[in-house]
Amino acid sequence: MVNLQGFVLLVVFPVIGAIGGQIPVIDGVIGGVSKAVVSVKPQDFSVAATTPGKLRVIENSGICETTPGVYQASGYGDLTATQSIWFWFFASRKNPDTAPLALWFNGGPGSSSMIGLIQEHGPCRITNDSSSVTINPFSWNNEANVLYIDQPVGVGFSHGDLNVGTSQQAAADVWTFLQIFLSDSRFSKYQKNNLAIWTESYGGHYGPAFAAHFLAQNAAIAAGTVSGLNLNLKVLGVGDGLTDPLTQYPGYIIYAGNNPYHPLVSTSVIARANTSWTSSNGCRAQITACNNGGSNSVCSAAQSYCNNNILSPLAGNYDVYYVPATNPDPYPPDITNYLRSVASKIGAEATWQQTNRNVYNNFAATGDWMRNSRPDLETVINAGVRTIVFDGDADYILNFNGVEAMVDKLSTKFTAVYQQQKFATYAVAGQTAGQYKNAGTFSYIRIYGAGHEVPAYKYGKLATGQAAAQMFTQIMANQSLSST
Numbered sequence: 001m002v003n004l005q006g007f008v009l010l011v012v013f014p015v016i017g018a019i020g021g022q023i024p025v026i027d028g029v030i031g032g033v034s035k036a037v038v039s040v041k042p043q044d045f046s047v048a049a050t051t052p053g054k055l056r057v058i059e060n061s062g063i064c065e066t067t068p069g070v071y072q073a074s075g076y077g078d079l080t081a082t083q084s085i086w087f088w089f090f091a092s093r094k095n096p097d098t099a100p101l102a103l104w105f106n107g108g109p110g111s112s113s114m115i116g117l118i119q120e121h122g123p124c125r126i127t128n129d130s131s132s133v134t135i136n137p138f139s140w141n142n143e144a145n146v147l148y149i150d151q152p153v154g155v156g157f158s159h160g161d162l163n164v165g166t167s168q169q170a171a172a173d174v175w176t177f178l179q180i181f182l183s184d185s186r187f188s189k190y191q192k193n194n195l196a197i198w199t200e201s202y203g204g205h206y207g208p209a210f211a212a213h214f215l216a217q218n219a220a221i222a223a224g225t226v227s228g229l230n231l232n233l234k235v236l237g238v239g240d241g242l243t244d245p246l247t248q249y250p251g252y253i254i255y256a257g258n259n260p261y262h263p264l265v266s267t268s269v270i271a272r273a274n275t276s277w278t279s280s281n282g283c284r285a286q287i288t289a290c291n292n293g294g295s296n297s298v299c300s301a302a303q304s305y306c307n308n309n310i311l312s313p314l315a316g317n318y319d320v321y322y323v324p325a326t327n328p329d330p331y332p333p334d335i336t337n338y339l340r341s342v343a344s345k346i347g348a349e350a351t352w353q354q355t356n357r358n359v360y361n362n363f364a365a366t367g368d369w370m371r372n373s374r375p376d377l378e379t380v381i382n383a384g385v386r387t388i389v390f391d392g393d394a395d396y397i398l399n400f401n402g403v404e405a406m407v408d409k410l411s412t413k414f415t416a417v418y419q420q421q422k423f424a425t426y427a428v429a430g431q432t433a434g435q436y437k438n439a440g441t442f443s444y445i446r447i448y449g450a451g452h453e454v455p456a457y458k459y460g461k462l463a464t465g466q467a468a469a470q471m472f473t474q475i476m477a478n479q480s481l482s483s484t
């Protein structure tokens, strides 16, 4: 019955978020909560020949990265006999032995990191007709080793028991995966290199949670209470992220009425959403209750209410990931057929899907969406991990109004300096590309012309992904942002 209802609604609303969408549409609501949310535990896939605690690897498949001499590997880290995490690793095009190692995670929750690889900043990018890929001159592996990870178990090419329904549970599995990855003889040489976490969208929760967990595990290893490899975390990058919903949700009301492009809905729709925010049992009150020690059901109800009454209706007829376009924007192009066509060559075992709804539903059941990840972000910044928060100004679903409110609310050792900063113009090769602030080892940048998947867009005379690549390069080199 529930499945049937979901199916019918998908047919009735085939277009909402259907193309570039990383955040599922449930019963017509973007980021909604299914009426009959039940935690899903069973395996959705199994293979006999897993190697618990070890990697299974295909080296140099020749897929995607076609630069001569650049090493790549893809495969699985088997957490257990029935839980396999998919990875795709690309060595740096320059100095791979000394280059830092960057991890990439897409959001959802439940969405595959192959989105980032093939649509955003990998060595190859999908063509506009979705039929093939072309080399990406602004790939993030130009100067870094990049490891794309499909997580939690069940997402993308990963497969097995679905036991994860919170960002903290996800963090524990990613840490375990990295222990396996960095213990493998092919990759142990990267143990000492600088490590970075880059992520977007639901990564506003994942990034701070993963980084804080890595630091806590490092401390426990140093104290002798946990055994394992120290993770040399130096950088955290969060793009278009959901971190602190209580601070960010008013951003929907502001952005829908006034953004660099056009209003998304009429003033009456905005007024209704505003009432849903402020009313006594409204969205603000429900997120507050969630954040003040609320149970999973309180947080889950807040997600349902707020996305039903604020996030979804305020999008109007525009693509929530890129508001200059009406919904659905066919760009970035779909990658499903391409990934399925190369799956056997890269050693992938599951049938690739952009988003695993069961994983999403497990998170929706805990209300993890509405929990506040800002304290973890503050911990990570204060620990000296260089951190950048970035946002594309054409993205509605995690718009810059909300993200900048979250950044303004950060309470860290750099807050006083940050508050004194005025936005400076960010130029790339002499062309304006955005506006930014630096404070200590923290930076924020709003990137002009970019939608939700920031590196997938271009602006002015710049090429696709050029502005994002400059940002990535500067931060990975442990520099503050600066114009060129």
Ligand SMILES: *[C@@H]1O[C@H](CO)[C@@H](O)[C@H](O)[C@H]1NC(C)=O
Pocket: 128, 331
């Ligand atoms: C692909 O489509 C996007 C969005 O319409 C456009 O900006 C880009 O130039 C196109 N790419 C090519 C190679 O035509």
Ligand SMILES: *[C@@H]1O[C@H](CO)[C@@H](O)[C@H](O)[C@H]1NC(C)=O
Pocket: 253, 254, 257, 270, 274, 278
């Ligand atoms: C929402 O309503 C309040 C009054 O209740 C008002 O002060 C505020 O400006 C409104 N916000 C928007 C974005 O319209």
